[in-house]
Amino acid sequence: MYERKIKRTYICGLDIISEIIGGKWKPCLINLIHKNVLRPSDLQRAMPRASRRALTIQLNELEAHGIITKTIYPVLPPKVEYRLTEIGECLLPITIAMDNWGNEYMDQFKHLLEGKETEQDEGANP
Amino acid sequence: MYERKIKRTYICGLDIISEIIGGKWKPCLINLIHKNVLRPSDLQRAMPRASRRALTIQLNELEAHGIITKTIYPVLPPKVEYRLTEIGECLLPITIAMDNWGNEYMDQFKHLLEGKETEQDEGANP
DNA sequence: CGGTATCCAAGCGGATACTG
DNA sequence: CAGTATCCGCTTGGATACCG
Numbered sequence: 689m690y691e692r693k694i695k696r697t698y699i700c701g702l703d704i705i706s707e708i709i710g711g712k713w714k715p716c717l718i719n720l721i722h723k724n725v726l727r728p729s730d731l732q733r734a735m736p737r738a739s740r741r742a743l744t745i746q747l748n749e750l751e752a753h754g755i756i757t758k759t760i761y762p763v764l765p766p767k768v769e770y771r772l773t774e775i776g777e778c779l780l781p782i783t784i785a786m787d788n789w790g791n792e793y794m795d796q797f798k799h800l801l802e803g804k805e806t807e808q809d810e811g812a813n814p
Numbered sequence: 815m816y817e818r819k820i821k822r823t824y825i826c827g828l829d830i831i832s833e834i835i836g837g838k839w840k841p842c843l844i845n846l847i848h849k850n851v852l853r854p855s856d857l858q859r860a861m862p863r864a865s866r867r868a869l870t871i872q873l874n875e876l877e878a879h880g881i882i883t884k885t886i887y888p889v890l891p892p893k894v895e896y897r898l899t900e901i902g903e904c905l906l907p908i909t910i911a912m913d914n915w916g917n918e919y920m921d922q923f924k925h926l927l928e929g930k931e932t933e934q935d936e937g938a939n940p
Numbered sequence: 941c942g943g944t945a946t947c948c949a950a951g952c953g954g955a956t957a958c959t960g
Numbered sequence: 961c962a963g964t965a966t967c968c969g970c971t972t973g974g975a976t977a978c979c980g
Contacts, residue, residue, distance in 0.1 A: 701916025
């Protein structure tokens with residue numbers, strides 16, 4: 689198990705929430721699970737740009753932090769489902785607002801951020 | 815100037831907003847500027863855990879992204895003030911909600927995240 | 941006071957191969 | 961299908977010293 693070399697301190701609220709949803713794919717995972725995309729393979733399909741490893745790690749962290757629960761069905765082939773906890777659902781107003789904000793200003797920032805490109809469709813995302 | 819080796823793609827709204835407020839101190843900066851902490855030295859005092867370099871870089875990025883404006887007063891000693899743009903103010907519902915969420919669940923997560931420690935007061939933060 | 945330059949540690953996460 | 965282990969490169973940001 690990996691142990692941080694630099695201990696973290698949590699003083700203001702932003703320290704906490706950045707630990708909870710700061711991971712690259714966490715807000716996306718939360719929103720997808722809320723939309724009933726519950727199984728790892730479905731999540732993977734929904735966010736093809738994330739590696740399986742990244743997904744597993746972030747799902748584990750979300751579970752450890754009490755944001756989601758993990759249900760393992762003892763069947764073959766294995767079946768796992770994640771669901772939001774009550775606390776996890778409290779995050780939805782934030783994660784959804786983030787997604788909405790980004791979509792609203794998407795056009796404006798796409799050019800700014802990507803330099804000059806115009807369009808280019810790649811893997812789909814929620 | 816540093817140039818990314820890995821180009822980024824912005825497909826969903828979360829990609830965009832994470833680029834805008836993903837920096838470690840950005841939500842904090844936005845909230846502080848909104849609270850009329852406008853000058854670099856005041857911001858630095860308000861968030862003693864951030865290095866001057868980190869602050870400068872993130873302020874520059876926020877400015878480049880059109881979230882804040884920078885006003886340089888031609889006086890001695892130099893005086894600089896940052897202010898939120900209209901778009902920047904649209905972020906407030908999100909950044910403030912993040913801070914509130916974290917504060918609300920602070921106690922619950924502090925123990926979980928810090929391992930077992932209880933209290934320890936360090937630098938103050940908003 | 942405000943900003944820059946250099947150097948470098950540590951983290952985050954991708955690629956790949958493997959298990960049950 | 962779901963998860964783990966190893967390796968390794970990119971990026972972030974801290975420390976420090978210095979300029980206008």
